[in-house]
Amino acid sequence: MSILVDADSRVLVQGITGGEGTFHTRQMVEYGTNVVAGAVPGKGGQEVDGIPVYDTVGAAAREEDADTSVVFVPPAFAADALLEALDARLDLVVAITEGIPQQDMSRVYRKLRETDTTLIGPNCPGVITPGEAKLGILPGNIFSAGEVGLVSRSGTLTYQVVDNLTQRGIGQTTAVGIGGDPIIGTDFVGILERFEADTRTKAVVMCGEIGGEDEEEAARFISEYMDTPVAGFIAGRTAPPGKRMGHAGAIVSGGGAGTAQSKIDALNDAGVPVGDTPEEVVDHIEDVL
Amino acid sequence: MKLHEYQAKGVFADAGVPVPASRLASTVDEAVAAADEIGYPVAIKAQVQVGGRGKAGGIELVDDAEEAREAADAILGMDLKGLHVDRVLVEEAVDFVDELYVGVTMDRTEGEPVAMVSTRGGVDIEEVAAQDPEAIAREHVDPVFGMQPYEARKAVYGAGVDRAVARDVSSILGTLYDLWAARDATELEVNPLMVTGDDEVIAADAVMNIDGDALFRQPDLAEMEDEAAGDDLEAKANEYGFDYVRLEGNVGIIGNGAGLVMTTLDLVDHYGGAPANFLDIGGGAKAERVTNALDMVFSDENVEAVVFNIFGGITRGDEVATGINEALEGFDEIPKPVVVRLAGTNAAEGMEILNTDLVTVEATLEEAVQRAVAYAQDRAGATTGGSA
Numbered sequence: 001m002s003i004l005v006d007a008d009s010r011v012l013v014q015g016i017t018g019g020e021g022t023f024h025t026r027q028m029v030e031y032g033t034n035v036v037a038g039a040v041p042g043k044g045g046q047e048v049d050g051i052p053v054y055d056t057v058g059a060a061a062r063e064e065d066a067d068t069s070v071v072f073v074p075p076a077f078a079a080d081a082l083l084e085a086l087d088a089r090l091d092l093v094v095a096i097t098e099g100i101p102q103q104d105m106s107r108v109y110r111k112l113r114e115t116d117t118t119l120i121g122p123n124c125p126g127v128i129t130p131g132e133a134k135l136g137i138l139p140g141n142i143f144s145a146g147e148v149g150l151v152s153r154s155g156t157l158t159y160q161v162v163d164n165l166t167q168r169g170i171g172q173t174t175a176v177g178i179g180g181d182p183i184i185g186t187d188f189v190g191i192l193e194r195f196e197a198d199t200r201t202k203a204v205v206m207c208g209e210i211g212g213e214d215e216e217e218a219a220r221f222i223s224e225y226m227d228t229p230v231a232g233f234i235a236g237r238t239a240p241p242g243k244r245m246g247h248a249g250a251i252v253s254g255g256g257a258g259t260a261q262s263k264i265d266a267l268n269d270a271g272v273p274v275g276d277t278p279e280e281v282v283d284h285i286e287d288v289l
Numbered sequence: 290m291k292l293h294e295y296q297a298k299g300v301f302a303d304a305g306v307p308v309p310a311s312r313l314a315s316t317v318d319e320a321v322a323a324a325d326e327i328g329y330p331v332a333i334k335a336q337v338q339v340g341g342r343g344k345a346g347g348i349e350l351v352d353d354a355e356e357a358r359e360a361a362d363a364i365l366g367m368d369l370k371g372l373h374v375d376r377v378l379v380e381e382a383v384d385f386v387d388e389l390y391v392g393v394t395m396d397r398t399e400g401e402p403v404a405m406v407s408t409r410g411g412v413d414i415e416e417v418a419a420q421d422p423e424a425i426a427r428e429h430v431d432p433v434f435g436m437q438p439y440e441a442r443k444a445v446y447g448a449g450v451d452r453a454v455a456r457d458v459s460s461i462l463g464t465l466y467d468l469w470a471a472r473d474a475t476e477l478e479v480n481p482l483m484v485t486g487d488d489e490v491i492a493a494d495a496v497m498n499i500d501g502d503a504l505f506r507q508p509d510l511a512e513m514e515d516e517a518a519g520d521d522l523e524a525k526a527n528e529y530g531f532d533y534v535r536l537e538g539n540v541g542i543i544g545n546g547a548g549l550v551m552t553t554l555d556l557v558d559h560y561g562g563a564p565a566n567f568l569d570i571g572g573g574a575k576a577e578r579v580t581n582a583l584d585m586v587f588s589d590e591n592v593e594a595v596v597f598n599i600f601g602g603i604t605r606g607d608e609v610a611t612g613i614n615e616a617l618e619g620f621d622e623i624p625k626p627v628v629v630r631l632a633g634t635n636a637a638e639g640m641e642i643l644n645t646d647l648v649t650v651e652a653t654l655e656e657a658v659q660r661a662v663a664y665a666q667d668r669a670g671a672t673t674g675g676s677a
Binding site for chain 1: 398400550552558
């Protein structure tokens with residue numbers, strides 16, 4: 001078992017003919033992902049490494065029976081690509097693109113609510129079920145199959161923690177980067193409830209960061225609904241208020257909302273230990289396995 | 290990106306939102322001439338992007354030319370919460386009987402805009418929100434429909450705005466929402482929205498933040514981006530296209546990916562050091578970006594040591610190593626010690642390429658941070674005399 005993606009997922013890539021799209025499609029296929037189609041307007045009929053390309057997402061999904069899309073479309077056109085993916089009623093859409101205007105995402109989110117599709121991202125590294133399939137840009141070689149689920153707002157921080165887990169012989173069920181933007185398709189709770197329902201996931205690592213209230217909501221969810229043990233990490237303890245720390249969503253407001261301390265306190269109150277360093281998070285996971 | 294008050298008011302006025310008569314001035318003489326032209330009393334307001342300007346002495350109300358000269362002289366050139374004031378807005382003082390608050394922002398949890406109205410204007414609205422949340426009427430807006438007139442009325446009447454001005458305030462709120470949507474704002478706020486004795490409504494202050502990711506389709510707003518207003522190093526980072534925030538410590542930090550760079554800052558603090566900056570070189574960085582990043586951090590005179598932490602996903606360790614070598618080989622003497630930690634894609638290749646005569650290499654994040662903190666403390670001790 002795993003969540004969101006496995007070796008049977010039938011994946012299409014939006015933006016497959018672009019530099020990043022082609023490079024990461026190759027990496028995904030090499031990892032074992034079943035990439036069945038690409039969709040790029042005007043490029044229908046071409047092939048990328050033998051993968052057929054269609055002009056529309058609808059045609060790609062219909063002809064190749066795709067259920068999942070990974071989106072590498074540049075920011076100015078990404079919202080349109082996401083709306084097209086939602087229109088095609090796919091099960092899962094993973095948006096890698098960074099820098100999509102907020103108001104565009106607001107409209108995408110509005111449409112998302114009317115569908116049954118799960119959207120991960122944007123501005124995320126993707127999803128990986130080690131040994132089966134990966135969607136996005138995560139470096140496959142640092143992951144190992146096992147029993148720990150991981151959910152994070154940040155890409156490279158995910159790699160750091162996964163590397164620490166793998167080095168200590170702790171494998172992962174699925175790792176999900178939910179994205180660093182203020183408006184994302186699936187929040188921590190959306191992933192935590194899937195890990196809770198997944199019988200193979202024995203513990204969960206949750207990496208949050210400053211900005212917004214997603215971590216606080218996750219803490220409430222954990223204390224009310226989760227039996228699976230969770231260990232946390234929160235980045236941005238030293239971030240000054242009012243400054244955007246790289247991610248569009250990583251900002252402590254002038255009024256003091258969204259601080260690391262508020263999130264750490266909320267998680268601790270929910271019984272979730274929060275590590276001061278990534279290694280300490282792995283210590284907490286070792287304790288519960 | 291945050292607009293200055295005078296810029297935001299220009300945008301408001303163009304959209305038909307009433308604002309007080311005003312002139313921008315960068316010298317005392319210009320300020321006095323502007324005040325004479327507008328007619329007394331006028332407000333003289335520092336044009337820097339910090340909250341609480343009034344309390345910090347950045348806003349003065351003056352009744353005649355002599356007072357205008359004194360106030361402009363005091364405010365121009367002053368240091369307001371770390372920012373140098375080089376321009377003032379000279380503005381008609383509005384004789385008000387009531388101060389309201391109206392604003393539009395993105396509710397990130399709901400993923401949709403929310404309009405806010407309160408009769409408790411003129412004070413810090415975040416304090417009002419904390420102490421008396423009921424005093425602010427909130428109305429979520431469907432981003433596809435845009436704000437409907439009834440939604441504006443619902444918020445305005447719901448907040449208890451005086452009936453005599455409720456229609457005008459509703460109309461202004463509708464215009465502000467349209468501006469928010471059309472100009473890719475993330476936050477738009479009028480505090481206070483003043484009500485005069487004649488029941489006129491006028492925007493006495495204006496806050497407008499624009500989504501940096503949407504500037505490609507807001508070229509006129511992009512031109513307003515005021516690089517000179519911030520820190521020199523932050524302006525340089527803008528030029529290089531880095532996400533950069535300057536802090537006050539002495540350990541320079543370069544990394545890839547916001548979460549990991551923040552974590553590196555936190556670890557510097559955890560191990561007893563003080564971070565000098567946040568610098569994210571972004572994904573897929575090539576050698577030139579690496580060189581630019583080192584140049585940035587070296588030019589911060591507070592920095593005593595640098596930790597360079599890369600976990601490659603799309604960023605390749607060999608590219609980063611080449612960039613570090615190129616940057617450092619250009620110096621006769623390395624200005625500040627650099628500790629490097631490479632992991633992930635092509636990390637092994639990168640480690641082989643790195644010139645270890647020029648940098649210290651550590652295997653883990655924790656070790657790299659501890660080493661850089663130790664270097665910084667040694668050097669800081671040495672430069673402050675350290676003869677104990």
